[in-house]
Amino acid sequence: MVNSLVHERTDKENLPPNTVKTMVEQAKVERVIKPAPPRYRNEIAKYIIRRSDDCDLCGKCVEACPQGVHVLKPGYKKFAAPRNYLCIGPSCQKTDHYCVDLCPKKALRMVENPQVKLLGDYRWTGDMILATWKMAETGDLPSPEYGYEYECGNSGGGFDRLRFKFPVRPPVELSEAEIDTSLELNHRNDGRPQIRIDVPWYGGGMSFGSVSTVTQLSKARAATAFNTFTCTGEGGYPEYLRPYDDHTITQVATGLFGVREETIQRVRIVEFKYAQGAKPGLGGHLLADKVTPAVAQMRETVTGISLFSPFPFHSVYSIEDHQKHMDWIKHINRRALVSAKVSTPIDVDMVAVGSYSAGAHIVHMDGGYGGTGAAPDIAKKNIAMPIEYAIVKVHDFLTREGVRDKVTLIASGGIRNAYDIAKAIALGADGVVVGTAELVALGCVRCGRCESGRGCPRGIATTDEKLSKQINLEWGAQRVINLYAAWRKQLVDILMRLGLRSVRELRGRTDLLMHLDYENNAGQR
Amino acid sequence: MPDKYRIETQPVPPRRPRIGKVGVVDWHEDCAGCHNCVKKACVYDLYRKESEYIRNMMDLDAIFFQCMGCFSCVQSCTKGLLSLAANPVYERLGNSYWTPAIIETTWSQAETAKIPVSGAGYGGPFSGPGFDSMWTDMSEIVRPTRDGIHGREYISTAVDIGRKPMQLHFDKDGVEGSLPPLVDIPMPMIIDMLPQPYRRPSLMPILKEAAAKTGIIMIADSRDLALLGNDFDRYLPNIAFYFGDGVTLLGPEILKKTRLAEISDSGDIDRRIRDLKQINPDLVVAVRVQLDAAGVKRAIELATRPGAEVVHMVADMNGNQIGVNQPKFIKDMVREAHNALVSCGVRNEVTLMAGGGIALAEHMAKQIICGADLVTVDLPLLIALECQLCPQCGQEVVCPAKIDEIDAQYGVGRMVNLIAAWHDQLIELMGAMGIRDVRRLRGELGRALFFEDLEEATFGKLFGTRKNR
Structure with missing residues (x-):
């Protein structure tokens, strides 16, 4: 190529048939998704449910919540610590199982977890870390209900300011x-x-x-x-x-x-x-x-x-x-x-x-x-x-x-x-x-x-x-x-x-x- | 090989507890009293003295503020009683330019004299205003310009201050006439007068000692002579007196022992320089130029005509142009002056010092890349003493760092540690760039990457006009 900086090496190697390779039996690992729940007892949650003393253990919240946030073990006189990280937050309000509304005693309250702000940094935002944890747990994308903003960080440049121009409908339908x-x-x-x-x-x-x-x-x-x-x-x-x-x-x-x-x-x-x-x-x-x-x-x-x-x-x-x-x-x-x-x-x-x-x-x-x-x-x-x-x-x-x-x-x-x-x-x-x-x-x-x-x-x-x-x-x-x-x-x-x-x-x-x-x-x- | 420049350091512990970014909040109530409490598992052994602290109510903050924010105890507590909270004291440190992160890293460098090292990739913004809008280049493989195979112990950070003739003329006896005086210092940094309201008289002897120990120079207002202590005489080679508007010069017994002096840019500067030279012909004289609306122009003017040997360009304490609505930043103003002097062909004849907004070691390197021969540093040396730059400093509030009560050994140790850490970081950057002499770093704009240029060359080409944000 004229004026090119490239020096081509076109020689093709003839590899001997007995080229060395590993002598150790190779492990097989199945590509199977299995739940891998968090290893810490209190996974950091984006939203926290607080329960006041007005609770009379009626158990309505336990029945209502499909995520299983509330835990009342049989024989116990108190609720166990809620599994907050399963809570989908404000997007639950639109459903018919929003525990805060359903509670007859109005004993429940939902707040945003202030600790999420302390998690991570400009590049790895708290939301991105939580969403990655969710993916690692389930093998699936976190449901949009959780409201994690994980596609981009907050660094203000580069990938974080680039977006795909998705067409309204894909130009070709593919499975x-x-x-x-x-x-x-x-x-x-x-x-x-x-x-x-x-x-x-x-x-x-x-x-x-x-x-x-x-x-x-x-x-x-x-x-x-x-x-x-x-x-x-x-x-x-x-x-x-x-x-x-x-x-x-x-x-x-x-x-x-x-x-x-x-x-x-x-x-x-x-x-x-x-x-x-x-x-x-x-x-x-x-x-x-x-x-x-x-x-x-x-x-x-x-x-x-x-x-x-x-x-x-x-x-x-x-x-x-x-x-x-x-x-x-x-x-x-x-x-x-x-x-x-x-x-x-x-x-x-x-x-x-x-x-x-x-x-x-x-x-x-x-x-x-x-x-x-x-x-x-x-x-x-x-x-x-x-x-x-x-x-x-x-x-x-x-x-x-x-x-x-x-x-x-x-x-x-x-x-x-x-x-x-x-x-x-x-x-x-x-x-x-x-x-x-x-x-x-x-x-x-x-x-x-x-x-x-x-x-x-x-x-x-x-x-x-x-x-x-x-x-x-x-x-x-x-x-x-x-x-x-x-x-x-x-x-x-x-x-x-x-x-x-x-x-x-x-x-x-x-x-x-x-x-x-x-x-x-x-x-x- | 000449003697290696080496700063003797030893750790100088802080007088106050560390102020971390996050603290642990312990709800206590409902504690199950587990035998194997998560607090025992803290990697940093943060809770070891908890009960003692609580009993004595002493340094109760300390235990919270030492937290490193790993969330392990928060996530493991059986009852979920622990949580992390942003430390409001940390968030109040400094201001929007002198950020809490800058203050924290300055404190730790002043304590340890070490280059800050941490794990994980950089977590900060992509770029930012001021010095954050540029990156330094590095030397990759296959670079023929790399300075040979020498290690970083051969990197020189020494600079000469003064006017340099472009060529020498010889007669039969050797060099014709006398060469202009030069001051050489082992690293491209000079201690500047602290800006108001942070100028504390009690610090003068400490700054003087720190300058002497590191072999650099401090600029001191000539009117503050009395504050330098009785033994100032033997420190004079490391002191440069500043003569403000209409201030009478100091006597020859003092000026004859100094190497550098600075005058304000006022009155008949040629006459003032002549007066100083008359007292001590070996004195190098700098002119301090405030970088206001006309500052850069003035600096160029001074540098292009005979007279001033050194032009000291000074922005405000945040590196901004003074007294204009949309201020330019120091690095851009110095770059402008540098480029103008290069165009006139006189850049090598004159020394440019730049000050204002130099907060981190990287700023020193970047400012030099943008065209300064050396930088002048002020507030970081104060921050080294655990100052947190309260905005209302001196206004009848109790100084949280008790700056006026510090002892000299502590003060000098902390400042020397900081200077040593900066020196090491400069070498780190120069080593990465493959540059062996800081004098070659000056104005090496081709070995720096600027945000605006890269954006235009990459995204401008792909995505068109950049929006005005």
Whole structure:
């Protein structure tokens, strides 16, 4: 191509038939939705029912409420604590079973729970957290009766100001079964295997050390159930993930913790982490308290000493070095696809095309507002651009260079729900990587204390023995499976309303989007 | 390699209980008295001293305000008696510019001297006014301009203050004539006079000591000389006296020992500079320009003609232009001045200092990217002493931080810690950008991302005209 920045590598590899693969029997996980009720006794509710002393235990409210908010156990002289989180709030007033009106003694009162405002932040609003919990519990979208505003956050920009322009009636009538949400990851036609994932997302890298064993396994099981992937992060490849080798991406990051030939050889995708959106230009952080003996052993370091990975790869200072890296991995594992995880500097388009030229199958961009287990606040807020800009920039550039269809573009850094996934794809990504949402499914409240002391008080991002016992694997895996199921349902619904047969048809369809801060008059200017 | 600039720090605990964002409210009534009360399971061991506190009625607030907001006890209590509430004291900290979050992080940096690190992705707004409408760039792989393979221990944050000739002329004996004086300080920060109503006489000796310990300079009003303490003599290299309108200069015994002086932009500034230089030819003289309606123009004018060696652009304490209806922000005003000086080809000859609204370490970096050589900082050093910027400061209300009663060791320790934490954060950002010298960060607009530009290039192209919000 004239004046192109792309260097094509057209050589097709002839893989030996006996290409190495995992030697461990792979676990099977059924894609079944089962209720996974909250693990805390008092799930945080959007609305609270208060009961005054005027109550005479007539039990009318118990009979009336189809949600089962009121609990009067036989033989008890008092109501048990109400299951407020089941209450659908003011939208109940229109029904014939609104307990506040039905109570003969007028002893009931409904108030909005002021604590919801304290939950979450601008990006993950209280409503979004509660709705995600609901999805993780039921495997379905929260009924609109609850009145959760969960499609968007409150950050005032990017995804939160983008909306789909849904036609009144879909241009094509499609049934749910006709809609394809799968995504192929190898577009290079280089003789390496094709990998197709059933949903256009996979799980982000969370290392052993930053999150608990149960968290890693829950993610792995959900990935297996949905025929997609999870990622080890940079903290080594724990043995317990071996039964999920076929759905695990192993990460090669600057710390190179636990990277060995055999760990590269057992997986189907290897990811180079050049940078992370939350701390671009900095290496991984694992603070001293979280370096427990087990973590230290895995990483071959010393217990109780903070680990700061270097930045950058000191073996990569040019695109040729980068290619050498890729070739090294490709040689060690002849059937693996290679992903380059990069951050979003101003010239992210050059980085993307360079990664492609060097042989990457997947270019994974992690936006400036991405998740992390520990990062300096100054880096989280200020370095590199938000993912929304980067997707458009890179998609357009790769298209102009004529290689858009030869590489898989994956976006991450602030993808919170199915709407974000759809918007990211409409802006030009092929698929996305999610992280924080999975943790929210496990009960994260975004208190932001993952990094210090014994780690997460909710037992998710911790390797503390006692804290991590709070979650049982069966439940954790089910929560993530349920969340994935709800997302897939929502994604299918979005595609149906837009009249698109497959998620691949949505890619780059910015014409289906509008931005609330713009006149949406492009082309007329 | 020259000696590394390193600030000695040690933790200086706060005098008051932490003021957290949320507090626990305990209903007590109806408590079942479980043996395995959820309070025992608190990861932060918040309730350990609860009974003691209640018995003595001392620091009762402390137990509520130390809460980290994980909701674990709230969600686990058998009877559901605990709940979290927004802490009204926290919400009243500071004001709309100096937000509670800024005050809280300043306090913790002043205590620990550490870079604030936390988990989870950034939870704040997408962008915002002022410094929040820009991001710094970072160095990705395959960037040929990256400063080699050196680590961050080689990053220099030193700056020179003064006028620099664009070229040297040589005669047979070497450099022809004498070079203009330069003041070099190890980090791009100077302590400015605190704005009213926050100027406390008792702080002068502490600021002076903090400046000396960190090797930087404090600007002090020459009329406040008496407040600096009896031993001010040996601190003079770290003090820059400010001479307001019509104020007579200090004597040569003092000025000869200082390196930098500042005058107000009034009267015959050329004559005042000449007078100062006559007393001490090695003195670098800055002119303080208030950024009012004509401020930027005036700054450019001063910088483009001989005379002033340093132009100190000062906005109001929130970084806004002074006395206009729709004020511009300091970073944009400095950028305007910087660009104008670049166009005239004189940018490297003069030093620009910028002050007003510098509240966080990131603001220092961003202000330098927008064209300042260094920044001047005021209120953060006061906040370091647990000040919470009460709007009615000094008006016969009891100071909640008892600023006038602090001892010097505490005050100096907290300020030095804050400066050290800022220095480390600057290095963190520069390391991420792959820039090895803060003098190269100045005006590196190509290595920053501005909200307006990115919006136009991305969404403007897709969605047309941006609405006026």
